[in-house]
Amino acid sequence: MSYQAPIKDMLFAIEHLAQIDQVAQLPGFEDAGLDTAQAVLEECAKLAEGVLAPLNWEGDQNPSALKDGAVKTTPGFKDAYRQYTEGGWQGLQHPQDFGGQGLPKTIGAACIEMINSANMSFALCPLLTDGAIEALLTAGSDALKATYLEKLVTGEWTGTMNLTEPQAGSDLALVRTRAEPQGDGTYKVFGTKIFITYGEHDMAENIVHLVLARVQGAPEGVKGISLFVVPKFMVNADGSLGARNDAHCVSIEHKLGIKASPTAVLQFGDNAGAVGYLVGEENRGLEYMFIMMNAARYAVGMQGIAIAERAYQKAVAYARERVQSRPVDGSMKESATIIHHPDVRRMLMTMRAHTEGCRAMATVAAAAYDAAHHHADAQVRKDSAAFYEFMVPLVKGYSTDMSIDVTSMGVQVHGGMGFIEETGAAQYYRDARILTIYEGTTAIQANDLVGRKTARDGGAVARAIAAQIEQTEAALHANSSGAAQTVAARLETARLAYLDVVEFVVKHGKSSPNAVFAGSVPYLLLAGRLVAGWQLARSLLVADALLQKGQDTAFMQAKIVTAQFYADHVLSSIPGMRDAIVAGAGSVTELALDAF
Template identity: 55%
Template sequence: MSQYVAPIRDMQFVLNELAGLGEHANMPGCEEASPDLVDAIMEEGGKFASGVLAPLNWVGDRHGAKWDQGAVTTAPGWKEAYQQFAESGWTAIGCPTEFGGQGLPKLVSIPVSEMFKSANLAFSLGPMLTQGAIEALVLRGSDELKARYLNNMVAGIWTGTMNLTEPQAGSDLAAVRSKAIPQADGSYLISGQKIFITYGEHDMTENIVHLVLARLPDAPEGVKGISLFVVPKFMVNDDGTLGARNDVHCVSIEHKLGIHGSPTCVMSFGDKGGAVGYLVGEANRGLEYMFIMMNEARFSVGMEGLAISERAYQKALQYARERTQGTELGVKGGGKVAIIKHPDVRRMLMSMKAHVEAMRALAYVTAAAIDTAHHHADEQERAKAQAFTDLMIPIVKGWCTETGIQMASTGIQVHGGMGFIEETGAAQYLRDARISAIYEGTTGIQANDLIGRKMAREGGVTVKALIATMKALDSQLAEAEAGTLGEHVAVVRKALAEGGMAVERAVSYVLANFATDIKAVHVGAVPMLNLMGIVCGGWQMARASLAAQRKLAEGSGDADFYRSKILTSRFYADHVLSQAAGLSHTVCAGAVGAMAIDEHLL
């Protein structure tokens, strides 16, 4: 099996040159994020990812999680790895210091998160869901709930879950039926069944803190009648010790295409009279609070698309360098060569490399905006960053996960027939990647959110500002054409300009027709999301070209790395950004072909 090596050099470039890590330390609450500390964290994170988590990836896939009479056992070595993970402080890296966290900004935790997801995606899901639960309790939990649960969750002693959907509900949370009956002591008895609960039951920690959506007896119908509750696996005594087992149980785990090491549970609440739960925040505002967790999770799932692409790329690159087959085109009488010499294999590898770099840049820049929205001293800057974040999260989630599936598939193609054989390892990445475009909201849901809430509702203010930002880069790119590899920068400049115009056309169509022909606009929602992802990725690749050009001019060293940046951006311009015009056409004109045919003819 291939080894995972954290791409720390590229991560450092993106953090410092594109995401503005140096400016982060000037914001309140981010003072600890010095370059030396961040480098040390990434170095240690890379060691843990490659040395502890990566070797267990294959084990988790082969062995999987096992269910027996309500108990779930993780794959061999996982419990010990999790204990080491928690003891090393990785669960606390981005959490508030008042609850035992390290208080580091998201921009610092994101590269480490990418490493862990690349090394072992199924393992990383438990800490990801716990982080979302922590975030919801920090922002909306009472002081009593915070004191009772957060320190142990931050320390990794307990984990957390999100319990949203039910068998009859799917993505329609208005159909949630779980009940919450008030008790005299202020608690609630929760009853109902939840499905698709990641790490709803496992053997890695002594307690699991479930956040559960349920309805009060007098709740209004629909999404306005949903409340959020904390339901622990074991009750917690006033002194912090664990008490009796709560009435919540795992009745089965799913048999899945991928992420076999991560138990996906069917959870039953209240089979013996009711699971004791505690209201989070105000009644009937549960969906609003759950979206705190969901936005955190959606961004993190988008990171999965990046992470699995990186892992698949490393595996494909290693194989292409080692696999000898065929002679080199244009070389008469030559011997057999490694397949990396073949143009189509080179194209596939460059596609993987370019997409990985574009996704990483876009995700890290979005993480920086999240920090700015939370920490910047200026209220207007916070609002501006929040608007940008809101626009980007469905793009990061939708485009990166769809791209992750494509890149994992491309990795198999590089292997040829051997990629279809499980023992090679490449197939696992595709199987693991496939769920990422579905959970925490399918790509269609992300796309509907993008065109509805993030574009039409605000009249396109934020997306138009983004387009203007892209256009403002043109003059800098023009100047860079005179530098090293300037002819490649010129191609990037032209492609970005055309991509920006494609986005502008599509946005104008959405804004003009959303109120009068909503079905037609929604036909183009996913193409619109992909268009935005491709062009925003191109925007970051153009910025990377400029930064690399500047470093070459300064003679900063590592010239091969910077030349590679410019040439990879050129590939992205020719092979990826060039798709923008076609996607824009689909957004503006694709509705007729989708809606004209009668349903019975499908």
């Protein structure tokens, strides 16, 4: 069950696709060049491979358990978390003002991938803390920042996001948790929140719950939701911990996967009321929560890539070891390791190409995020932000969707052994299954892609991306290799199909919302496939150029083959997806409700 961080591929994406040199020219990121990236990734890999990965299976077998209101995490997790915080990993991307390292997302994203490949259940705790930090940084008062931020950035305390209630999942308008102002600037919070990741645990001294609730008299729906900090333990003026707040874990869920990660039902205010502190202004909670959500959505996309990478590595290891049947081409007289069989190769290539494609997409998106936040030029910031915002639903929705298929193939490569839990492949399959659901289902991501990211600007950003892809096609055409020509042709066909869909979405968004939303998830998956394939096409060009210079021949050749495989086997599916979206909307909603 060993895991080896794919540092080389990560650095390839960071250096050549995300162009870390340009990121290092942004104000504030002067020290964040390739050397820094390499040093950080190598250090992170030690933690991931040596400390976190060995606990992954244990977490599945011996998950978090609730007793008397306290959650005991898997043996080893607490110590691993200590090492995680001592290494300063929680603060990697957070401001130096609050004890962070202030590194760009372009580098931080790779670390998030590693931590999640090693142990997704563990990594969820820091992931939620990151979200809490983002929300406080953006909207917290100076007092809240002073009290909470440094402790969160060091990881001494952890954060949670409290959105969901039994009746309010995707639809936050239905939130009923209420907050009563106490006249002293504080509130008392009452209500039940479910599905709270690391809502209770024993790895940190305090837990900072960020809670959506309604203040009495607030408008109905999402415009009446406010955001509160509700600490597990009150914080004294000197920063020491005070009384236990009235926020308690009443149960944790029995889940399909990520079992080591405690998913809590939290009860706020069952006794005197849970003391809460308003974040920002009343009734703007959803807006702030979206800051957390957007950070978390990107990170969940990385989880998809991470679990796919882990499943791929395990499948490759098994395929190299398991001996079964002679090769079909008669090249060996004895039974061979199954990696010699074309169908096993097809599965491994599929797993590899999806993983590398989504990694490339996410890394490029991270660089756009960095430029959006740090570039000196306002127009570049704006364009970069628009690109990043378009990428978020793809990174989240598409990388997680592909991770379900990839982890499923990982089981398949193992044959019967894949179905036996001790083998470990099944755990990835179970763990991955949450990724298309939490932090907004794929349908919610697709709503975002269709509504805010495509229809709102009349498809401008969507088409701008197509124009960039076209430039890559031109570069491929200028390259003489057969692989480049193949990829160029597939990419062009796929881009044109994508443009058809963008046109369909823009044209019918208002007039036929049912038709557009019938194809919203397929549109997201199509766009994700295209952008990942585009980045692999760029990889091919880079690899070909470096190959000419004699650099790392085997690695560069592999990049080229992987790009071609992706074009042949994944991009080739895009025209059919277009047809389903554009021509097939009617049959999606035509069946009478009582006929189901």
